[in-house]
Amino acid sequence: MTFRTALMASVAAATLAPAVQADVNIYSYRQPELIQPLLDAFTAETGIATNVAFLDKGLVERLQAEGARSPADIILTVDIARLSEAVAGGVTQAVESEALSANIPEAFRDPENHWFGVTTRARIVYASKDRVDPSEATTYEDLADPKWKGRICTRSGTHDYNLALLSAVIHHHGEEAAKTWVAGVKANLAHKPEGNDRAQVKAIWAGQCDISLGNTYYMGQMVADPEQQAWADSVNVLFPVFENGGTHVNVSGVAMTKAAPNREEALKFMEFLASPKAQEIYAEVNNEYPVAPGAQPSALVASWGEFTPDDANLMDLAKLRPVALRLMEEVDFDG
Structure with missing residues (x-):
């Protein structure tokens, strides 16, 4: 060849x-x-x-x-x-x-x-089974009510999860009302924001606060961790809604x-x-x-209950994030 x-x-x-x-x-x-x-x-x-x-x-x-x-x-x-x-x-x-x-x-x-x-994941309320009637926390707006003074714990207000929620508040109620709301939530905090979402549930279990904001999937993570099962067992998963909308996702x-x-x-x-x-x-x-x-969803996730997702366009919420961050800083939420 x-x-x-x-x-x-x-x-x-x-x-x-x-x-x-x-x-x-x-x-x-x-x-x-x-x-x-x-x-x-x-x-x-x-x-x-x-x-x-x-x-x-x-x-x-x-x-x-x-x-x-x-x-x-x-x-x-x-x-x-x-x-x-x-x-x-x-x-x-x-x-x-x-x-x-x-x-x-x-x-x-x-x-x-x-x-x-x-x-998707929902931004929900974890509530003490011993100290909170589930009918008490039905709306996000309600979290600013003085009845919760000294009873709420949450992670940093400038974390993406909380900024997204505040962006949804701005979307539904406008900037002025949103600032009043987030100032009201701050006034109800049991202590300075710290830790992640699971740390807030631990604080409820320890009696440091009665309700917290958190993402739904953290319940699954706590249930799967023998050291955190007791935290999960101490709370109910509640799906609050906006007064003119659904549950934030x-x-x-x-x-x-x-x-x-x-x-x-x-x-x-x-x-x-x-x-x-x-x-x-x-x-x-x-x-x-x-x-x-x-x-x-899995059987575990389904066991937490059903909810109606809020219909706010997520890209619209993303555009409001800079405003949400400014409001968090103006009220010194983490201070």
Whole structure:
């Protein structure tokens, strides 16, 4: 065989050989154990492997620095503030997909299709079983009532979770009323804000306060931890509503990066996340609520009760975050 013939044969072989399927590269703010079952299920169904870089901060800045050279295809994160930050930072791209549109309700996706909600969590009230009648805490507005003086505990007012809730108060009642409300909540605090949401439930168990603000999924985490089960057993999960709305919710979400070197595989991953099967896996591991029609929460999550999510547009709330932060600082909530 001449060199020319051999070269032509090798080119033909390369042309006919099946293409090597690319991996999906993910930048994630979620803890490894909270998404691994989902990644395993995706690979089992599609044969596509995943590579994950777990970050606790600086995700947008990293993507901006990497620019078009970024290896990341997907962003997985929590909270509307972080999702909107990624869009505003110019590190995501719009995605058109019938599967995503069908499985992700309009209220839980970006109007421009840059991000899609995967699960939701409610910002609820944990209330002492011994010291609080569940009928006492039915609205968010009620938390500013003087009857709660010295009885409320919460984490920092400038944390994303509380800023999102205050943004919802601004949305429903306006800036002036929201400032009065958050000042009223501060006046009712049992002590200076400190710790995370679970620390507030521990404080209720210890008798330091009677009610706290927290996300629903923390109940699942406490129930699963032998050292924290007693905290969980000491409280009821209550779903307050706005006087003219429902229960405040936030999302975990997914977005495709602007650079996305493996766009086809990344889209398959996003569509898998939107499927009822994946939604139920993700929601159960995270003790959250799936958003896909027909997908069911875990038995544990369902046992906390049903609620009607507030219909405030999450992107509208994200735009109010700077106002919420200013109000928190003006009333010196953490002082």
